[in-house]
Amino acid sequence: MREHWRAVDAKRNIARDYELLVTTDLFGWTVVERRWGRIGTAGQRNRSSFADCQDAARLVASIRQRRASAHRRIGTEYRRIQV
Structure with missing residues (x-):
């Protein structure tokens, strides 16, 4: 499964x-x-391995929740x- 999000706000240089x-x-x-960073850069990356797929599903759910709260945190949504 692959998901990709972008947050862009030219006025705020995001x-x-x-x-x-x-x-x-x-x-x-x-x-x-996970890979993240400014668009057009190499950015950062993190890899986590889980023996139990439920643990991985919890991490994915928390990542989705964090992306959904971006408007409140950074002023623009992903x-x-x-x-």
């Missing part, structure tokens, strides 16, 4: 990119990979990009 990728590795663990 150009953020966030990508979430959920896969299964060769050992059956669920891997959640919009989902079709991948």
